Amino acid sequence: xxxxxxxxIDVKGLTKSFGGREVVHDLSMQVKRGSIYGFxxxxxxxxxxxxxxxxxxxxxxxxxxxxxxxxxxxxxxxxKRQVGYMTQRFSLYQDLSVRENLEFVARIYGLADARxxxxxxxxxxxxxxREEQLAGELSGGWKQRLALGACTLPSPKLLLLDEPTAxxxxxxRRDFWNEIHALAADGLTVLVxxxxxxxxxxxxxxxxxxxxxxxxxxxxxxxxxxxxxxxYTVTGExxxxxxxxxxxxxxxxxxxxxxxxxxxxxxxxxxLEASIAPWRDKSGLHWHKSAPSLEDVFIELMGRSKDNxx
Amino acid sequence: MSTIDHPAxxxxxxxxxxxxxxxxxxxxxxxxxxxxxxxxxAMIVMLPVMQLLxxxxxINTTPHxxxxxxxxxxxxxxxxxxxKALENTAYYRFIYEVHDVDEFDNLLKSGKVLFGVExxxxxxRAVRRGDKPALLVAAxxxxxxxxxxxxxxxxxxxxxxxxxxxxxxxxxxxxxxxRAHARYNPAxxxxxxxxxxxxxxxxxxxxxxxxxLSVTREVERGTMESLLSMPIKPVEVMFxxxxxxxxxxxxxxxxxxxxxxxxxxxxxLGNLFLLALLSTLFITTNLSIGYTISTLVQNQxxxxxxxxxxxxxxxxxxxxxxxxxxxxxxxQYVGECLPLTHYLRIVRAIMLKGASMPNLRxxxxxxxxxxxxxxTIAVTRFRRTLD
Ligand SMILES: Nc1ncnc2c1ncn2[C@@H]1O[C@H](COP(=O)(O)OP(=O)(O)OP(=O)(O)O)[C@@H](O)[C@H]1O
Ligand SMILES: [Mg+2]
Numbered sequence: 183x184x185x186x187x188x189x190x191i192d193v194k195g196l197t198k199s200f201g202g203r204e205v206v207h208d209l210s211m212q213v214k215r216g217s218i219y220g221f222x223x224x225x226x227x228x229x230x231x232x233x234x235x236x237x238x239x240x241x242x243x244x245x246x247x248x249x250x251x252x253x254x255x256x257x258x259x260x261x262k263r264q265v266g267y268m269t270q271r272f273s274l275y276q277d278l279s280v281r282e283n284l285e286f287v288a289r290i291y292g293l294a295d296a297r298x299x300x301x302x303x304x305x306x307x308x309x310x311x312r313e314e315q316l317a318g319e320l321s322g323g324w325k326q327r328l329a330l331g332a333c334t335l336p337s338p339k340l341l342l343l344d345e346p347t348a349x350x351x352x353x354x355r356r357d358f359w360n361e362i363h364a365l366a367a368d369g370l371t372v373l374v375x376x377x378x379x380x381x382x383x384x385x386x387x388x389x390x391x392x393x394x395x396x397x398x399x400x401x402x403x404x405x406x407x408x409x410x411x412x413x414y415t416v417t418g419e420x421x422x423x424x425x426x427x428x429x430x431x432x433x434x435x436x437x438x439x440x441x442x443x444x445x446x447x448x449x450x451x452x453x454l455e456a457s458i459a460p461w462r463d464k465s466g467l468h469w470h471k472s473a474p475s476l477e478d479v480f481i482e483l484m485g486r487s488k489d490n491x492x
Numbered sequence: 493m494s495t496i497d498h499p500a501x502x503x504x505x506x507x508x509x510x511x512x513x514x515x516x517x518x519x520x521x522x523x524x525x526x527x528x529x530x531x532x533x534a535m536i537v538m539l540p541v542m543q544l545l546x547x548x549x550x551i552n553t554t555p556h557x558x559x560x561x562x563x564x565x566x567x568x569x570x571x572x573x574x575x576k577a578l579e580n581t582a583y584y585r586f587i588y589e590v591h592d593v594d595e596f597d598n599l600l601k602s603g604k605v606l607f608g609v610e611x612x613x614x615x616x617r618a619v620r621r622g623d624k625p626a627l628l629v630a631a632x633x634x635x636x637x638x639x640x641x642x643x644x645x646x647x648x649x650x651x652x653x654x655x656x657x658x659x660x661x662x663x664x665x666x667x668x669x670x671r672a673h674a675r676y677n678p679a680x681x682x683x684x685x686x687x688x689x690x691x692x693x694x695x696x697x698x699x700x701x702x703x704x705l706s707v708t709r710e711v712e713r714g715t716m717e718s719l720l721s722m723p724i725k726p727v728e729v730m731f732x733x734x735x736x737x738x739x740x741x742x743x744x745x746x747x748x749x750x751x752x753x754x755x756x757x758x759x760x761l762g763n764l765f766l767l768a769l770l771s772t773l774f775i776t777t778n779l780s781i782g783y784t785i786s787t788l789v790q791n792q793x794x795x796x797x798x799x800x801x802x803x804x805x806x807x808x809x810x811x812x813x814x815x816x817x818x819x820x821x822x823x824q825y826v827g828e829c830l831p832l833t834h835y836l837r838i839v840r841a842i843m844l845k846g847a848s849m850p851n852l853r854x855x856x857x858x859x860x861x862x863x864x865x866x867x868t869i870a871v872t873r874f875r876r877t878l879d
Contacts, residue, residue, distance in 0.1 A: 237721050239878050258876075262723045273718035277528045278521065289517030290722045292505050296517075299503040316528075332718075336505065 190215045190340050190371035191236060193247025193254065198231055198240060205231050207394040209245070213373055213387070218366050220385030221375035224484055228394040229375040230270055233342050236373070237267045250339055263291070266333030270344040270375075272325050276318025280309055280328055283317050284335060291336035299335060307331045323354035330358070334365065341365065343374040347381065359384055379477045390480055392487040398479075406479055411435075412454055413447040413474040418467035431457040436482045440475075447478050514724045518732020522706075526736060532702075540694045540744045544751050547690055560607035561588035563596040568616035574627065578609065600630060607631055626669045687752035688839040689812045691771075692832050694748055696778055696806050699741050703782030704795040706733045707874070712791060717878065726874035730867065734779045741775030742768075749843075761846030767839070770852065773859050774835040780866035781831070787873040806832040834858045 191213035198206040206228040213219045221229050234240040236249055238258030246253075252260045274283045284300035293299045304313050307327050312320070317328060326346055333341060343362075347355045359381065366372055366386075374385070382388050382402065389399035398405050416424065421444045425437050428446060433453025438445045448454035462469055474482075526532060562575055578584050584607055590596050599605045610628035618625035629646060707729075710716040719729070749767070752758040760767065781802065789795045807813055809823050810832035816824065827833045834855035841847035849856075 234878060239717065239720055241877055241879055259723060262721060265721070267718070267721040269714070269717045269721075271714045271717075273714045273716075275521065275525065275715055276713070277525055282521070282524055286517050286521050287722070288503070289520070290514050290724050292507060292510050292513050294504040294506045302503070335503075337503070 187251075188215050189213070190217075191219075191247070191249050191373065193236070193249075194245060196232065196235055196242045196245035196247070198228075198235060198242050205394050206235070206242070209391070209394070209396050211389055211396065211399065213371060215371050216366060216369050217386040218362060218372045218374065218384070220382045220388035221373060221391065222377070222382055222388060222480065223375075223391035227392045229391060230344055232391070233267070233344050233373065233375065237265050237342055238262060239267075263336075264339045266336070266338035266341045268329050268333045268341070268343045268346055270348070272317075272329060274317050274325075274329060274332055277316060279314045279316055280304060280320070281313040283328065284332060287332045287335050293336065303331045303335050323350045326350055326354070326358065330361065334370075339370065341370055341372045341374075343372065345375050345377065347376065347378065355381070379475070379480075382476055390483055392484050395487060397483050397487055402476060406474055406476060409474060409479040409482065410449050411447050411474040411479060411482060412449070412451045413445050413472050413478055414454075414458065414469050415440075415472045416444040416446060416467055416469050417442060420466075424461060424467070427461070428458065433457045436478065436485060438478065438481055440477075445475070445478055447474055447482060511725075511728060514728040515731040515735075518724070518729055519735050522733055522736045526740075536698070536740050536744065537747065539698055540748045541751065543694050544687075544690055544748055547686065557585040558583060558607050559605045560584040560586050560609065561590060561596060561599045561605040562586050563590055563593065563608060563610040565591070565611060565613040566615055570616040570619060571611045574611065575609070584609075624669050687748075687756055687758040688843045689836055691745060691748045691752070691839055692774070692810070692835045693807060693812055695741055695745060695771075695775060695835075696832050697803055698744060699737065699775055699778035700782040700785070700799045700803060701796075702737045702740065703733065703779045704785040704789075704799045705792055706783060707786035708789055708792050708795050720876065720878065726871045726876065729874065730780075730783055730870055734776065734783055737779050738772060738775055741779070742772060745771045745775065758843060760843050762842035763848060766849060766852075767842045770835070770838050770842070770856055770859070773856065773863070774831055774838070777831045777859050777863040777866065780863050780870065784866045784870040784873070787870050787875075806830050809833070811836050828858070829862070831859055831862050834862075 189212055191211065193212075194210045196206055196209040197204065209228075209232060221232070223229050231240060235242050236254065238254065238261055241255070246255065248254065249261050250264050254261065275286070278286065281300055281304065284303050285296050288296035288299040304310055307330075309324070309328065309331075312324070317325065320328060330343070330346060333343075341362075347358055350358065355378075362372055362374065363384070374381075376382060385402070387399065387401055388405060390397045390405070398408055400408065421439065421442075424444060425439065428434050428437050433448045433450045433455075434446060434457050435448045435454075436445070438447075446454070446458060448457075458469070461467060560578075564571060575586065579586060588599055588605060590599070596608055596610065600608050608630040610630070612625060612628070615625050615627070707716075710719060745768075749760070753760060782799065785798045785802070786795055789798055805826060809819065809827040810816070810830050811827065812832065816827060816833065819827065837855050838847075838852050841851060
């Protein structure tokens with residue numbers, strides 16, 4: 183009982199196929215209550231599918247687990263009452279106003295004072311003055327805020343946010359994340375999928391999924407340390423030529439440009455250093471060893487998983 | 493717009509009357525959406541009014557210049573004056589004068605004429621002798637409205653016309669018999685039958701279309717994903733989506749019957765309250781069927797096609813187009829499964845015959861059963877997941 187009290191999501195061996203193609207493979211994960219859990223992975227890796235399984239919108243082919251202590255297979259109805267799900271694609275009613283959308287949600291969840299709840303949420307979202315605007319006419323950033331407001335309205339215990347900040351400007355993204363942190367501080371558990379590295383770094387824990395396989399998980403530091411990746415950052419001239427020369431050399435697992443510099447990474451330090459040795463002292467190039475960034479780790483993981491699963 | 497300025501006031505969740513609250517939430521949402529959808533909203537009024545006026549125009553038009561032929565087997569003065577009398581009414585326009593039966597039949601069959609008058613050999617002599625010979629009038633009744641009105645007035649016209657005829661004087665009764673023969677559609681529907689029939693047909697069409705799209709629309713707009721993640725049950729979704737349209741259907745029924753009564757003089761002999769009650773039942777049955785369709789199909793195009801698949805037999809096999817009793821057995825069995833069949837009996841019986849509930853219990857029960865069957869299918873077929 184104790185365990186289930188501080189674990190909000192606890193699933194084992196989730197598998198889901200569409201038309202014979204396995205989209206989620208043997209996925210297990212645990213999310214602590216009150217934490218913000220980041221869900222990362224390339225397009226089509228199965229993030230949305232996993233989230234849908236968690237809130238009962240899809241039935242897994244196999245696997246089991248609990249969400250807020252309720253069985254994901256048997257108690258989908260109970261889970262729905264306590265989970266707020268923000269879909270990847272805007273899924274509120276475009277032809278209803280902000281207020282009408284919120285009132286609709288409030289009534290469905292049986293809030294005693296639907297009008298009052300909607301009014302408070304509008305104030306809280308900073309949408310005052312726009313309450314009669316149709317949801318479909320809001321800008322991208324406002325739509326996301328409204329969607330977040332709608333799924334937090336019935337005071338859920340768990341929020342599932344599927345790429346909530348896709349296509350939103352940096353300022354609005356920052357506000358959005360401040361809000362998510364404030365909600366988590368109130369005890370809410372948040373599972374959020376994203377493609378942004380800066381957002382991943384704001385999560386308490388992250389998981390990386392590719393081709394349906396969960397490849398790594400833990401805190402950002404753990405994930406970076408676990409990758410056992412050594413990275414050299416190179417700046418200077420003709421980095422394109424260097425990229426071509428290093429790619430595929432033994433020990434060089436990844437060569438990736440980052441702005442005006444180049445990241446050269448590998449798991450086998452000795453082989454990596456042997457391979458880059460001829461260029462180390464070349465004039466016009468500056469090398470320095472650095473900790474790999476999260477992005478280095480993910481790109482390397484993605485490259486590796488492509489070989490394994492495709 | 494900063495982060496949270498106001499701590500969220502906790503709003504209490506009450507579980508009581510959850511079913512009603514959730515259905516109500518859905519209902520309010522559907523109402524707002526319907527109101528915002530200007531075109532659909534206009535159609536609620538436009539569709540029945542336009543259809544009724546179009547049909548009603550045909551009903552109300554006294555036949556005018558119907559292309560006619562005469563098969564003249566004797567060229568007597570009396571025959572000429574009968575023809576003249578007919579032509580003077582402006583109902584008929586004799587464009588063919590033939591002397592051969594085959595030719596006469598072909599004209600009718602090909603639709604070149606809608607009426608044929610046959611004046612038999614020895615007609616005048618028989619009249620003068622007081623033998624009451626037959627004046628054969630053949631009508632193409634595939635257009636029952638035109639045919640029946642023209643046929644109905646025939647006797648009167650000829651009699652008044654001949655009253656002034658020198659040859660006959662002012663006889664107390666018809667000097668000859670008019671033998672009317674409605675071809676191709678012997679049980680020609682009367683215009684009175686058509687307005688009540690239209691109430692049912694128009695309602696079937698509009699109600700089906702309104703609900704057949706309701707679930708697929710949510711799926712196609714992506715709102716279904718959100719809706720399914722909320723604690724609302726299939727029955728609640730269904731009620732929320734059907735009830736607003738019961739009201740819409742009621743407005744339409746009111747419009748059609750109102751126009752029928754005031755513009756076309758169709759009587760309502762029976763109880764108006766009973767008519768409203770059973771119409772509501774019929775409306776709800778059709779909405780349930782439309783909603784069932786929307787849970788069975790994948791997209792809006794399929795929804796429209798399936799509605800048509802239901803609508804066409806409703807028109808053809810319900811007794812609206814062809815007399816029910818004249819249909820083959822299999823068609824009657826199919827017809828019994830269509831709500832329109834039962835409603836046509838109900839609405840014709842109430843409006844034209846003044847029937848009351850005991851006369852109609854079988855058809856009312858049939859409507860209830862069809863409604864429950866449709867609702868059961870809809871609720872079980874409603875997909876609770878996105879699988
Ligand atoms: N209902 C479905 N039927 C068939 N295939 C599906 C279905 N839903 C998802 N898929 C497939 O499953 C794979 C995983 O999709 P999913 O949406 O879970 O990926 P994702 O990680 O959310 O990707 P993205 O970052 O683009 O949102 C994709 O290849 C997708 O085409
Ligand atoms: Mg996705």
